[in-house]
Amino acid sequence: MIISNSMETLVAGSGVIRKLFEEGLQMAEEFGKENVYDFSLGNPASPVPEAVTKAIADVLKENPDSYVHGYMKNAGFDETRKAVADHLNKSFGMGYSAEDIIMTVGAAGAMNCVFRAVLNPGDEVVVFAPFFGEYNSYASNYGGKLVVIPAKTDDFDLNLEKLEENISVNTKCIIVNNPNNPSGRIYPKETIERLGEIIKKAENRIGHPIYVLCDEPYRELAYDGVEVPYIPSIIENSIYIYSYSKTLSLPGERIGYLALSKKAEGYDKLIGALVVANRCLGYVNAPSLFQLVIGRCQDVGVDLEFYDKNRKLLYEKLTDLGFEVIKPEGAFYLLVKSPFEDESRFVELGKKQHIIMVSTKTFGCPGYVRIAYCVDYDMIKRSLPAFERLAKDSREVLP
Amino acid sequence: MIISNSMETLVAGSGVIRKLFEEGLQMAEEFGKENVYDFSLGNPASPVPEAVTKAIADVLKENPDSYVHGYMKNAGFDETRKAVADHLNKSFGMGYSAEDIIMTVGAAGAMNCVFRAVLNPGDEVVVFAPFFGEYNSYASNYGGKLVVIPAKTDDFDLNLEKLEENISVNTKCIIVNNPNNPSGRIYPKETIERLGEIIKKAENRIGHPIYVLCDEPYRELAYDGVEVPYIPSIIENSIYIYSYSKTLSLPGERIGYLALSKKAEGYDKLIGALVVANRCLGYVNAPSLFQLVIGRCQDVGVDLEFYDKNRKLLYEKLTDLGFEVIKPEGAFYLLVKSPFEDESRFVELGKKQHIIMVSTKTFGCPGYVRIAYCVDYDMIKRSLPAFERLAKDSREVLP
Numbered sequence: 001m002i003i004s005n006s007m008e009t010l011v012a013g014s015g016v017i018r019k020l021f022e023e024g025l026q027m028a029e030e031f032g033k034e035n036v037y038d039f040s041l042g043n044p045a046s047p048v049p050e051a052v053t054k055a056i057a058d059v060l061k062e063n064p065d066s067y068v069h070g071y072m073k074n075a076g077f078d079e080t081r082k083a084v085a086d087h088l089n090k091s092f093g094m095g096y097s098a099e100d101i102i103m104t105v106g107a108a109g110a111m112n113c114v115f116r117a118v119l120n121p122g123d124e125v126v127v128f129a130p131f132f133g134e135y136n137s138y139a140s141n142y143g144g145k146l147v148v149i150p151a152k153t154d155d156f157d158l159n160l161e162k163l164e165e166n167i168s169v170n171t172k173c174i175i176v177n178n179p180n181n182p183s184g185r186i187y188p189k190e191t192i193e194r195l196g197e198i199i200k201k202a203e204n205r206i207g208h209p210i211y212v213l214c215d216e217p218y219r220e221l222a223y224d225g226v227e228v229p230y231i232p233s234i235i236e237n238s239i240y241i242y243s244y245s246k247t248l249s250l251p252g253e254r255i256g257y258l259a260l261s262k263k264a265e266g267y268d269k270l271i272g273a274l275v276v277a278n279r280c281l282g283y284v285n286a287p288s289l290f291q292l293v294i295g296r297c298q299d300v301g302v303d304l305e306f307y308d309k310n311r312k313l314l315y316e317k318l319t320d321l322g323f324e325v326i327k328p329e330g331a332f333y334l335l336v337k338s339p340f341e342d343e344s345r346f347v348e349l350g351k352k353q354h355i356i357m358v359s360t361k362t363f364g365c366p367g368y369v370r371i372a373y374c375v376d377y378d379m380i381k382r383s384l385p386a387f388e389r390l391a392k393d394s395r396e397v398l399p
Numbered sequence: 400m401i402i403s404n405s406m407e408t409l410v411a412g413s414g415v416i417r418k419l420f421e422e423g424l425q426m427a428e429e430f431g432k433e434n435v436y437d438f439s440l441g442n443p444a445s446p447v448p449e450a451v452t453k454a455i456a457d458v459l460k461e462n463p464d465s466y467v468h469g470y471m472k473n474a475g476f477d478e479t480r481k482a483v484a485d486h487l488n489k490s491f492g493m494g495y496s497a498e499d500i501i502m503t504v505g506a507a508g509a510m511n512c513v514f515r516a517v518l519n520p521g522d523e524v525v526v527f528a529p530f531f532g533e534y535n536s537y538a539s540n541y542g543g544k545l546v547v548i549p550a551k552t553d554d555f556d557l558n559l560e561k562l563e564e565n566i567s568v569n570t571k572c573i574i575v576n577n578p579n580n581p582s583g584r585i586y587p588k589e590t591i592e593r594l595g596e597i598i599k600k601a602e603n604r605i606g607h608p609i610y611v612l613c614d615e616p617y618r619e620l621a622y623d624g625v626e627v628p629y630i631p632s633i634i635e636n637s638i639y640i641y642s643y644s645k646t647l648s649l650p651g652e653r654i655g656y657l658a659l660s661k662k663a664e665g666y667d668k669l670i671g672a673l674v675v676a677n678r679c680l681g682y683v684n685a686p687s688l689f690q691l692v693i694g695r696c697q698d699v700g701v702d703l704e705f706y707d708k709n710r711k712l713l714y715e716k717l718t719d720l721g722f723e724v725i726k727p728e729g730a731f732y733l734l735v736k737s738p739f740e741d742e743s744r745f746v747e748l749g750k751k752q753h754i755i756m757v758s759t760k761t762f763g764c765p766g767y768v769r770i771a772y773c774v775d776y777d778m779i780k781r782s783l784p785a786f787e788r789l790a791k792d793s794r795e796v797l798p
Contacts, residue, residue: 001607002665003672004519004541011675018473018678041470048464056459065447069649071440074417105504105653108681116540120403121520137679141515142403143542208400250468252687254504266401273402276410279417280536282507287686288651 006140016133016362017041024356031354037383038356039371042181042332044249046306046374052248055296059289068289074279076103076257076286080295084257087298088240092230096259102274103257103286107217107243109278110258111138111175114213114239116281117273118172119144126166126174128158129364130335132181132215147171151365156185156326156335160194167202167210174199177215178228182363182370183335184328186222189229196235209237209265217243217256218331220302223311226329236263244294246332246374247302255290307332310373310380317384321391332374335360338367339394349393353386405539415532415761416440423755430753436782437755438770441580441731443648445705445773451647454695458688467688473678475502475656475685479694483656486697487639491629495658501673502656502685506616506642508677509657510537510574513612513638515680516672517571518543525565525573527557528763529734531580531614546570550764555584555725555734559593566601566609573598576614577627581762581769582734583727585621588628595634608636608664616642616655617730619701622710625728635662643693645731645773646701654689706731709772709779716783720790731773734759737766738793748792752785 003011017040024038059068075081081098088094104110115125121143127135129151136146147166152159158176167174176195179186199210214231219242222228232238243256260271278285285291314334318325324337336357338346343359346369350357357369373380402410416439423437458467474480480497487493503509514524520542526534528550535545546565551558557575575594578585598609613630618641621627631637642655659670677684684690713733717724723736735756737745742758745768749756756768772779 002668003516004522006519007516007672007675010679011672022472043470045465048468053464060455065452066444066648069447069651071442071650073421105682108683110681112681117402117406120405121542123403134679137675138681141680142540143520249465251470252468252684254683254686269401273406273410276406276536280409280533281540281680282509282511282537283504283682284507284653285651287653287689289688290686 010137010140017358020356020358027354027356034382036354036356037379037386039373039375040356040358042246042372042374043251044246044332044374045376046249046303048249049297049300049303051300052250052293052297055293056289059292059296063292068292070288072285072288074285075275076101077288077291077295080291083295083298084259088259092233094230094233094261096261100261100271101257101259102278103255103291104278105254105283105286106245106256107215107241108134108138109254109283109286110241110256111135111213111215112141112281113258113274113277114173114211115139115142115144116277117270118211122170123172124168124170126163126171127364128176130156130180130182130360131175131364132177133362135175144172148364153365156180156183158187158191158195160191160198163195163198164202167206169206171202171206171210173211173213175213175215176231178231179218179222179330181218181331182333182360183326184331184333185326186226186228186329189227189234192229192231192234199235199237203237211264212238214238214240216241217246220247221304221307221332222330223304223308224329228330232259232261236261237265239264248294248297248300250290253287253290255286255294257286307374310375310377313377313380314371314373317387321387323391332372334371334373335368336371338369340397341367343367343369345397346394349397350390352393353390355383355386355390409536409539416757419755419757426753426755433781435753435755436778436785438772438774439755439757441645441771441773442650443645443731443773444775445648445702447648448696448699448702450699451649451692451696454692455688458691458695462691467691469687471684471687473684474674475500476687476690476694479690482694482697483658487658491632493629493632493660495660499660499670500656500658501677502654502690503677504653504682504685505644505655506614506640507533507537508653508682508685509640509655510534510612510614511540511680512657512673512676513572513610514538514541514543515676516669517610521569522571523567523569525562525570526763527575529579529581529759530574530763531576532761534574543571547763552764555579555582557586557590557594559590559597562594562597563601566605568605570601570605570609572610572612574612574614575630577630578617578620578729580617580730581732581759582725583730583732584725585625585627585728588626588633591628591630591633598634598636602636610663611637613637613639615640616645619646620703620706620731621729622703622707623728627729631658631660635660636664638663647693647696647699649689652686652689654685654693656685706773709774709776712776712779713770713772716786720786722790731771733770733772734767735770737768739796740766742766742768744796745793748796749789751792752789754782754785754789
């Protein structure tokens, strides 16, 4: 009777990654920070770009405090929303105007706004495994349910074969996270086009729109020149969701946005509801100073090389050690197939070597571990002997 | 089928104050900013204290970017939580430790965390009119329902006579907003002690705790030395909620906290659920830079004189003009009894004089208008002739 039923479920099942992160902090205290190899959290180690630091100073210097720290429209500062719209239009040939953009408390805030706006209790949200486990919490906040499409583990592309049978009259949204956390896969344009065709057919069948939530905080983290298709230019009923957490290394500041094209079905009703959701979920508005900062940083890119050299080093080393590794095309995560059927054994063996990796069970795709390589290159170098010992231990433990 | 049923209701009923605010911006464009007297929004005009501006600069200078802008525990930075706990202990003789404090996205974020943590669909939250209309949205986000106790308009104290009959087995929380928005009333210690007795009796009857949500963003805005009792020191099952929006003039930055004493029933379960709620509602954590800033500003006070002179000028002038005005003891709102039964007529008459006031219908207490006097003194002085004309018009329109 103290906490709600759905919260009992969340508390019991959630926070696995966060728990590991806190376990890592404890191990660091015990064994020394330099002897613990924490690959648990997507906390970007790439420095905040200088242009961002400069923008913070400039915004504070050039504007009155009452503007920088005061209330604005719930959807955000007009100047920021215009800068975002212009950037999306220039980058992807879209026709957004400022009123189509809502500044949000990160991508997680944006997803909650969407679910609050569209989900009735019992409504369904389709996700493709592997997927970020917190989607489950976001939907359950409003009585929604995730419908999980199993991973296509041969290539980790979207498992479109299974999509149509998983769309029901209760389906309101489909989440596509591109580049994908945790697989590092980038879904190509052809996949998105096929996705769009299947959805259109399903919408005709069920009689209402299905919104594709394009969760793209890793968009700029695409290696080897692989293109990340812009889904709203292919599927009209899309809600584009972006966060500056990863690319500008600002995860603590909680700044992101959602964009809804006027071509989306039900635009007027939906955009109004999204603004109300942004207010009434208690965000009220995205943090004001950082709205103004990112408004000036639309062209600031991520330091791709910072993560790419980590990716290469880990991929090569782990492959050499005999592990089966999914080579990431984007984001900053790497999947390693567990040598044991139960990957929690592999996670535990890792911990003995002070390597903290995350089981992919909460990602709806057991049998793997996720390594977040958004860390210092030096830590990866220091960790390599530990991985060698882990490989040896794994072989010895195998039946 | 585009948006959810409960969102349809919210969109239809909500945002009255925000609509007036945007109407005010439009009038300012038409008639000139200096000729519009916008008393709609609680957007504090008192300058951001110098100590805050200095703290922003210092935090940025003295810490690595990865610390200032990075992830921390979902409940917030340890150093900030400790500073808050120390401040509460020193101010109110409490025994909080850092782990009892959760940094939140303002007070609105904190209230959403509480409701997410404790409300099952159909559960009830008791509020005393007049009350901030957004409470209704916050509860409805999770299927909760407000139970409104009518205002005691003789003195605007809590209407305790009606409390017991409004507590059912579904009651999970009671909100007490002290000093009160919109009445400006400060509920005295004796009232809170009686409240505590009634709740204890009811808890025994219904068999589970009822948490008092102490919503206190206006705590420091208490005039003439009136004491604001610290409810958690009187009622153990209290959740204290605070925001820096009003007192440090930082409403856009979305920074506040909740505090739960270990003496509260179900502490362990509840504090864990509140941290999960803070993460899974998409806040993830309160904005990081401003956590560190307010950690250093615990002893920074509000410029009380800034608002007190507004309060005195308006109260005296409106009383002189023959209006019935509730003299505020705290916060920065002033209630004026509408000369007409339907106060929307009074609001419209005000608009003709470019005075923007808010009907108290959404506060559950029709028949009054709210004047937010958190504005520049000069604007109030300029508005006085308009109030004179409004008084004249009101007399002429009266039947």
